[in-house]
Amino acid sequence: MSAFELKNLDECLEKHLPAEELKEVKRILYGVEQDQTLELPASASTTAKENGFEIKGYRFSARPEQLRKPRLVRVGAIQNSIALPTTAPIGEQREGIWKKVKAMIKAAAEAGCNIVCTQEAWTMPFAFCTREKFPWCEFAEEAEKGPTTKMLAELAKAYNMVIVHSILERDVEHGETIWNTAVVISNSGRYLGKHRKNHIPRVGDFNESTYYMEGNTGHPVFETEFGKIAINICYGRHHPQNWMMFGLNGAEIVFNPSATIGRLSEPLWSIEARNAAIANSYFTVPINRVGTEEFPNEYTSGDGQPAHKQFGPFYGSTYVAAPDGSRTPSLSRCQDGLLVTELDLNLCRQVKDFWGFRQTQRLPLYAESLQKASELDFKPQIVREQ
Amino acid sequence: MSAFELKNLDECLEKHLPAEELKEVKRILYGVEQDQTLELPASASTTAKENGFEIKGYRFSARPEQLRKPRLVRVGAIQNSIALPTTAPIGEQREGIWKKVKAMIKAAAEAGCNIVCTQEAWTMPFAFCTREKFPWCEFAEEAEKGPTTKMLAELAKAYNMVIVHSILERDVEHGETIWNTAVVISNSGRYLGKHRKNHIPRVGDFNESTYYMEGNTGHPVFETEFGKIAINICYGRHHPQNWMMFGLNGAEIVFNPSATIGRLSEPLWSIEARNAAIANSYFTVPINRVGTEEFPNEYTSGDGQPAHKQFGPFYGSTYVAAPDGSRTPSLSRCQDGLLVTELDLNLCRQVKDFWGFRQTQRLPLYAESLQKASELDFKPQIVREQ
Numbered sequence A, B: 001m002s003a004f005e006l007k008n009l010d011e012c013l014e015k016h017l018p019a020e021e022l023k024e025v026k027r028i029l030y031g032v033e034q035d036q037t038l039e040l041p042a043s044a045s046t047t048a049k050e051n052g053f054e055i056k057g058y059r060f061s062a063r064p065e066q067l068r069k070p071r072l073v074r075v076g077a078i079q080n081s082i083a084l085p086t087t088a089p090i091g092e093q094r095e096g097i098w099k100k101v102k103a104m105i106k107a108a109a110e111a112g113c114n115i116v117c118t119q120e121a122w123t124m125p126f127a128f129c130t131r132e133k134f135p136w137c138e139f140a141e142e143a144e145k146g147p148t149t150k151m152l153a154e155l156a157k158a159y160n161m162v163i164v165h166s167i168l169e170r171d172v173e174h175g176e177t178i179w180n181t182a183v184v185i186s187n188s189g190r191y192l193g194k195h196r197k198n199h200i201p202r203v204g205d206f207n208e209s210t211y212y213m214e215g216n217t218g219h220p221v222f223e224t225e226f227g228k229i230a231i232n233i234c235y236g237r238h239h240p241q242n243w244m245m246f247g248l249n250g251a252e253i254v255f256n257p258s259a260t261i262g263r264l265s266e267p268l269w270s271i272e273a274r275n276a277a278i279a280n281s282y283f284t285v286p287i288n289r290v291g292t293e294e295f296p297n298e299y300t301s302g303d304g305q306p307a308h309k310q311f312g313p314f315y316g317s318t319y320v321a322a323p324d325g326s327r328t329p330s331l332s333r334c335q336d337g338l339l340v341t342e343l344d345l346n347l348c349r350q351v352k353d354f355w356g357f358r359q360t361q362r363l364p365l366y367a368e369s370l371q372k373a374s375e376l377d378f379k380p381q382i383v384r385e386q
Helices: A009-016 A019-030 A042-051 A090-110 A147-159 A234-238 A240-248 A262-280 A346-355 A363-374 B009-016 B019-030 B042-051 B090-110 B147-159 B234-238 B240-248 B262-280 B346-355 B363-374
Strands: A054-059 A072-079 A115-117 A162-171 A177-185 A191-196 A221-224 A227-231 A253-258 A283-288 A290-299 A308-315 A337-344 A382-384 B054-059 B072-079 B115-117 B162-171 B177-185 B191-196 B221-224 B227-231 B253-258 B283-288 B290-299 B308-315 B337-344 B382-384
Touching (some): A009 A019, A009 B019, A019 B009, A019 B262, A042 A054, A042 A090, A072 A090, A072 A253, A072 A283, A090 A147, A115 A227, A115 A253, A147 A162, A147 A177, A177 A227, A234 A253, A234 A262, A240 A253, A240 A262, A240 B240, A240 B363, A253 A262, A262 A283, A262 B019, A262 B262, A337 A346, A363 B240, B009 B019, B042 B054, B042 B090, B072 B090, B072 B253, B072 B283, B090 B147, B115 B227, B147 B177, B162 B191, B162 B227, B162 B253, B177 B227, B191 B221, B234 B240, B234 B262, B240 B253, B240 B262, B253 B262, B337 B346
Parallel strands (some): A054 A337, A072 A115, A115 A162, A221 B382, A227 A253, A382 B221, B054 B337, B072 B115, B115 B162, B227 B253, B253 B283
Antiparallel strands (some): A072 A337, A162 A177, A177 A191, A221 A227, A290 A308, B072 B337, B162 B177, B177 B191, B221 B227, B290 B308
């Protein structure tokens, strides 16, 4: 591993490339031809500064239409490290994270955000690397009635903001089962619904299949005052079919709350959510935590290396991708941050009208093909020389 | 449009970034941590120099296994401009392109390539912008018995090389219908089979739906002496399901012969084929033509601009992506070129074993979901506040 740490890839390019080259590099790499900067209110910047997190603002525009007004929505994406050591009492750990994220939600409100989303399992350290059930399962809480949803519901109502948060869920009514779940709270402060992670990793230290099963909530799209939103949780971003079903159900913005580490997935990070935005003509918001987390007991990583106590670093790099293939720069790779992005949701339909992927996708062909491929005696279509 | 032309994005980064930053940028952007350079024989470089095309060599390695030997395959990808004005006689135009590409195939043989693939509709200018049927349909030829397949079959046998080429097909036996088709010629020199483009664009000047219909050949994988290969032609790269079916049928390398232009698709180019490599644990080889083509009669582009005669520039930028998410640099954006890449096909299974996407993809869920979404009375899964 290089000793040198790059805090932000985009800032590195901006620093070193001459203006003309930079402009072309940004167009080719990011699909960006104009200044994307969104001016943020001083109050939001002050809150960020006082609480020690980065805040960045960008915007995507759409062409004016004659029959529809612009549908401008501001989306806030929050990436953060944990607040207290993992040896602190569970309640205090959660309170500590609540406190720092509440300040970020306040800044999001000050920046005019209509929808905010957290990172995956945001109330806790990502302890699944340990394979220990205790005390970590104590972080699980009910999606609708748990303390975190309750706390956020008040903020949602006070700020008139939809809040999406991704937690470890305990389904008390159904056998105390544990799930990886995103909860949607309406700007009315009411619980709108939940979605459970569809694809569970079995890779590296992501021992999540030890804790919970594949989600059973389908691919719900939540119709909010600020657009139709969905959540593709973490490892689901590796599966184009998961992204596709949210699109077929009508999503305009799909959040991807994640927790992922550098050596494993970083070269994939800028590709997958952006490809999903392109293929499905919607906005995507991949969010990843930051920092390195240290656990009380040592564990091994199945990679031949000695036992250790650390997990990470999580590389942050939260960004937003648009249906036309353009994207924002990333937040920092190592610092807490709030990414505020103004979207014109009209862009989704405009890109559908222009590119036509929704019309050229031949759904019946693939429904039939996947059905055949699902059968035990599936014979792949292979051509051999006679 | 910027007056400044960037010949190659990768060379621009290499020129301006300090060594430490460049190393991290390459790791994050391209998933590359070691030197990828493949030394090429002097004869290949000489052929390239004499014939005025770029030649580059890269390699991907895999970990050593105990029970399987490395399965090293060299793949050649050819990008080129047309040779003569589009006003020249059709036969001469084709001969002109044959001549320059034959030299590139010779260089590929000298570089030890086992499989070579051309760009889309390689024997002709990309005249579909014009919507004129004549004389352009004269470029169409039979997949199995056409003059181009015949010419290439001799090279395939002489060089012991599988050749994939993408042409305008005329199906003489079935109503003289026209198709966009990739033909696979075995290294024995025999015709192995064909695949017809599954997804036909309706965007920009890509008026292909005026000429041919959606392909009816499914998603064949061709089992060759050098691995299992498939072809996703051009616009099919925007459809993750198309990529997926080649994977489910067992492909290890999927070529993407293309013809696409800058303002339309360039920010998507580095994303889609690479995402497919990741999602399906195979290698992808997106190939795009270069140059600007001028047609005899003016045509309009449906964009409010005056009628004109040019189509392009096609931006080249051919590259190879690996199942682990890494990729090679691109060929030039504006010059003929041959990209030689050595792959260890063992990497496909290794990545499947490591990441497990093939096991976590929940095919039956999506077979059922796509079936429902295909029905006329499909009701999207939408959650609304009561």
